Every structure is written in C-alpha cells, then in structure tokens.
Amino acid sequence: MKKLFLSSILFLFLIFIMLISYLVLFGFETNKFNNFVENKIKSSEANLIINIDKIKVKINLMNLNFFITTSDPYIEYRGNKIDIKKIDGYIKLNSFLSGNPQIDKINLVTNEINIDEVKKIVKYLKPSNLKKFLLNEVKKGKITSNIDLFLRNNEIENYEVNGYTKNLFIDKEKINLKEVSFIYSIRKNSGEIDNLRGFFNGLQINSGSIKFDNSKLLNVQGNLNSYLDLNKKNLSNILKNQTLESFKDFQLLGNIEKKFKIKFDQTLKIIDYKFEASGNIKKSKINFKNPNNYLFVKNKIKSIDLEKSDFKINYGKKNEKSFNINGAYKINNNSFQNFNLTHQNNLNYQKISIDGNFDEEIIIPILNFNSKNQVVNLKTELEVKKNTINLKRLSISQGKNNISLKNLYLENKKLIKFDNVTVKTFKKNKFNNDFQISYGRKIKIKGKSYDATNLFKLFDKSGSSNFLNNINKEISININEITNNVSETLSNFNLIGYIEKGKFNKIVSKGEFEDGKYLDISLRVDKVSKNKKLEIYSDLPKALLSNYKFFDGLTGGQLLILSSYDENNSNISLSIENFKVINAPGLVKLLSLADFGGMVDALSGDGLSFEKLEMSLEKNIQVLNLNELYAIGPSISILMEGYVETKTGLVSLRGTMVPAKTLNKFLSKLPIVGDILIPKEIGEGLFGISFKMKGMPGKIKTTVNPIKTLTPRFIQKAIKKAK
Secondary structure, three states: OHHHHHHHHHHHHHHHHHHHHHHHHOOEEEOOOHHHHHHHHHHHOOOEEEEOOOEEEEEEOOOOEEEEEEEOOEEEEOOEEEOEEEEEEEEEHHHHHOOOOOEEEEEEEEOOEEHHHHHHHHOOOOOOHHHHHHHHOEEEEEEEEEEEEEEEOOEEEEEEEEEEEEEEEEEEOOEEEEEEEEEEEEEOOEEEEEEEEEEEOOEEEOEEEEEEEOOOOEEEEEEEEEEEEEEHHHHHHHOOOOOOOOEEEEEEEEEEEEEEEEEEOOOOOEEEEEEEEEEEEEEEEEEEEEEEOOOOEOOOEEEEEEEEEEEEEEEEOOOOEEEEEEEEEEEOOOOOEEEEEEEEEEOOEEEEEEEEEEOOOEEEHHHOEEOOOOOEEEEEEEEEOOOEEEEEEEEEEEOOEEEEEEEEEEEOOEEEEOOEEEEEEEEOOEEEEEEEEEEOOEEEEEEEEEEOOOHHHHHHHOOOOOOOOOOOEEEEEEEEEEEOOOOOOEEEEEEEEEEEOOEEEEEEEEEEOOOOOEEEEEEEEOOOOOOEEEEEEEOOHHHHHOOOHHHOOEEEEEEEEEEEEOOOOEEEEEEEEEEEEOOOHHHHHHHHHHOOOOHHHHHHOOOEEEEEEEEEEEEOOOEEEEEEEEEEOOOEEEEEEEEEEOOOOOEEEEEEEEEHHHHHHHHHOOOOOOOOOOOOOOOOOOOEEEEEEEEOOOOOEEEEEEEOOOOHHHHHHHHHHHO
16 A cells, blocks of 8 residues: 555656656647736736737746747737737746736747837837937837846836847937947846947948947947948048048058947937047058148158058047057158157147158258258157147258257247257268257357358248247357358358347357458448348358359459348348459350450450459349449450349349450540540451340340440449549
8 A cells, every 4th residue: 555655656746747847848838828918918018919829838947937938929019010929928936826927027039120110119118318319310220139028016127138130220420330230138227239240430340349338328338340441432431521632542451440438418419439449551542632842851742652550549529639650651652661650639739759761852951961862760759739839859860960959849830949959961971060059048059060052042042931030049159160062161150149030130250261261240230220231251252152153153352242131121232352253154155145256265264354343232022133233354344234033033134245455445545524435446346245134044045236335334434443
C-alpha cells in the first residue's frame, strides 16, 4: 500500500513536471483569455481597440509568472491602425493563483511601420521633448519596434523600445540627417542608437552611435565616422550660410571621426553644443578664382594642394573653436613641403601659430633679400583681439639667413610697439645684413652691416600710409658698413633724430667713404613755414643716385641736395660738380641720333666730363615737374625740362643739346649788348639739336631736330656759367 502510494505520488509529480515542461517549452493555445487580455489592455487606455484571435499560454519559471502571447492582433488607437506582429502579456503567478490576475508587462513586436503612422499615435501621448522632436523634426522614414510596457496596477509605469529604423530624414537648425538607418534602444528617460549610417549635413556617415538623456533637458551625444569625398557643391551644403565664391574648384578625399554633444531646452531649441572632429586628408586641391598677392611673396598663389595631412577640430556654441592641421602641402606647381598650423578662436580672441617650409620665392626689398630656388622655414605666433594684433613671434630662416621679430603690436592696423627685430642675411657667402632694432625709450638700430641697395627705390614708392602714425620717439642708428649696388661702401654711419607721427622731423647723420670722402644728412623743421628742410651732401654721388636710371653711368663728383617739403608738396634743388658720364644709355642714343661725331666714342671710353649739373624739381601727388636741368662741360652742354606723371609713369621731356666748341664760338661772336646773332662763318655748321622724349617707361620715343638758333634761355645760362 505504501509502495502504491509512493508510486502514485511519483506518477503525479512526473505528470506535473511534464505539464510544466510542456507549458514552459510549448504552451497551449486557447481563447478563454481573450476577453481578459482585451479588457486589461483597454483598461490602461480607453481609446484603444483590440481584437485577438487565439492566445498561447506559457509559463516562465525564472520570474515565477506565466505569459500569454498572440500573433497578428488587430489594434486601433484613436482610429489609427497599429501594425503589430505579436503581443506577449506577463501575469504574476501569485496574482493568478489569488484570483486577481494582473499583467505586469506587455511586449509588442511591430511590423515595419512608416514614420508618418507613428506620428499619428505619438501626437496623443503626454507632452515631452521626445514627442515634440518626433513630430516636428523627423520628416520621414520607416521603423520596426520591439516594445516592452511595464505596468503597475494595470497602468503603464515605464517602457523600453528596441528596433531598427531606415531611410530616416531629420531637419533641425544646423542638423540635417538624410537616408539614415540605425538600430535603437529607447527607455523612458534615455536611449541610444548604434550602427548609424546615412548623411549628416551632406557628409556621408559610414558608422556611428548616439546616446540621449531626457531626464531633465534633452542631452544628445555621439560619434560619427565618415569617408570624405568633398567638392565645392557638397561642401557648400555642409557649411550652411557660408559662401565659397573665392574657390574656383575644390576637391578633398579623406576620413573624419566626429564626436558631438548637444543640449536642447524644453522647446527643443539648441542651447549648447560641442563638436570634436579628427581625421586625415589623403589628398585635396583648392584652386582660387581670383589669385591674390601676399606681402613679400613674388608670385600670386593660384592653388594649394594637401596630402597625408592629419587634422583636429573643436568648436562649440560659446564661440570656443580650435583647429589644427599638419602634414604636407604645395603651392601652385611647387614641391610638397611639411607644415603645422593651429588656430584657436574664443570670444573676441584668436591665436594662430604656423610652423612650416615655404618654397615660393620671397622678396624683402628693404633688406635686398631673395629666396629664389631656396626653401624657407617660417615660424609665427599671432594673437588677434577686437582691434589689436600681437605678432608674438615671426621667424624666417634659410640656411645661415635668419630674420626674426618679437612682440609686434598693431592697433587699428597701426604699429604701436615691438620688442626687437634681428636680421642676419648672407649674399655670396658674406653678411649683407647683420643688425638689430630695439624699441624702448628710444628706437635703436645697431649692427655690423646693412644692404641699402633698394632703400631709395622704396622711398620713392612710399605713399601716404599711416601705419606708423602712433610712433613718436627718438631714434639712433649705428651701422659699421652700409653697402649698395655700386662698389662704394659707407662706413661708420651714425644718425640721431626724432620721429613724430611715424615720420622724421629731425636728423643729424654722418658717414665715411674711402679716401676721406663723406656723406652728411641733416633734417630740421622750419619754425616759420613749418616745412621740413632736408640737406644731403655726398662726395660720391653715385652711391645715392645709382638706383635712378637717369643717372646711369655717373662717376665722381660732389652732390648737394636741398629740399623743402610738407605733406603734399616738395621743392628740390640738386647740383653735382666735376663728374663724368660713361655709357649712359639715354645719352648714347641722343648723341647717335644727333650724329655728334666723336662724342659717342668719348662717352663709351673715358666718358664725357661735366663741370656742373643743376636740377630744379617740384613734386606733388600727381606729377613730378622738372622745371630745369642744366649741365655744362668741356664737350657738351644740355638744357632740359619736362614732367613725369606719378600714377601712370608717363615721361615727357624736351631740351637742347649743343657741343661746347660750337657754343664757345657762338658766345665769342655775341655783342656786349644786342640781339642773338646767327654765325655766318663758312663751315661753322649748326649749333646743335633739340630733342623730345615721351612715353611710358620702357616705351619712350625720342625725336631729334637740328637747330641753327639757340633760345635766349640757353644763352643766358651759358653766359652765366661762362662768367
């Protein structure tokens, strides 16, 4: 009996185990729970209509509950059908045994649903940032979801949604997403997106992930990885509201990883954002529509190419921006050079640093420096505020050559101050510049050598720039040797003076040539007229006049320049005594046209000697007037006048040229008082020639006519000099 009882118990237990196992593994279908499930779901949402065909019941031993599941139910919410693939309802086992069954979780699996259908449902949910975002910013797409609804007392307490989305379009202020696909997981106050692909502001996304937190404000963060294949058109779409008109063509290939954080307010307006991007540029090319000239760079920069370059970008809502790029670049059709560029931009503040090689030709005329066929290393640090620029450091180096500047300050594009400038440059393996400029209580320029080859050319080209208007200081210059494009070297040059509003108003200076010859320069302000009075005396005129083609071929002599000038006008008187002219192109041409016999040969040999040359000039903004030039010598005398237009460079000169022998004979025939006589001696010939020179530089046309009678003005000058 006892054995039978135990066998029965064991049999019933096995039957129970088999039944439980069957319910766990397979469950059983019934329609007895239909009304219960339908009523429970409707009780949580009155506007929900649900019809269920059959329900399968299964037991979950892990959670001590059983769940009921149904496939393809018909569900309608406020007249909108919801395409549900399956519903699972989880019932606590103890509530079922107590006779008051309660569903604590509902799982819904949807078929693929158009996002427009989702919006029809979402609009009836309670207000939230997510709801507003879905309704206003999400334009279209398709979505599949696995939805878990957690209930308490038959009311939804929490939820979790998982699934995937494809062909999604989102447009929100500076965020534009197109053809987006991803898998997602959304909870009541948070969520995440993974395996993200699509287009972000026109940029293709190869992979990415996004997380958001909606507990207080909506915070979104994520990262995107993209392959860069940019041209002018799609770059313009990415950089919204920024024109690329300066680019003729733009191409870039590379990769980028972008991290971002975005914060929205309760109205889903962006209140803060931060973006970080890093990547590489395999190759790129930029062609400029209108190539520009840059200071000291000889050629216009028409194109810039990059390759094998890495970059990092950071920027945010609060104008915090930084950019770094390093790699290889080339300008125009030159070779690739290494570079590193960093740009930081905060509110009203920018900092730029550059370290790189540069193979475009650099020309600094004031130093007679040229980097032709050489690679120059350029280092610079620059800070820019509202109206202030601080060039903290500038260094140009190439071999032994080095030009450096420290802490130069500009305000409203005007120089305020600097610390110092150091210049060391070589020409033909010899120092041509070796000096320093320091800025303190006074400006001091001191050094061993300075190349002044182009100095006077720059003075002629200087305009009315107010770059130095804020400079009011004493200045002293001490240079051991000053060289130019002729053989004469000026030694022991010393100058003291004063600069007011960026211009000299006082100079006392002296320098020494070889053999006890000197250069003296003085400048003062006339107390009555307020004009500046400049005096220059030189025992070697060629050293000062070698840059002017008019004085080509001049040797020897003594030069005196007297000038009175103000801001707009200047009067200049120049005289040179006891000099020669050798191989002067203009004079050779005139003599050849005039056929003055042996004078051409004399000019190309030892040269033509002159006792004196006097010039009187007036200069203003529009024109340089040559009131008179008179030169007299043993072989020839010249009287000339004319003008040169400042803007166009047009030259217009006319004058008279007479051999000295003929002139002397003519003067000997003049009565003490009387009219000008025409010589009648047989064989005496013509007096000389009149000439005209007119045209643009390099295209001046010269005409020559013989004359038999000299002008009274020429005779007066000749008599005066003869006396």
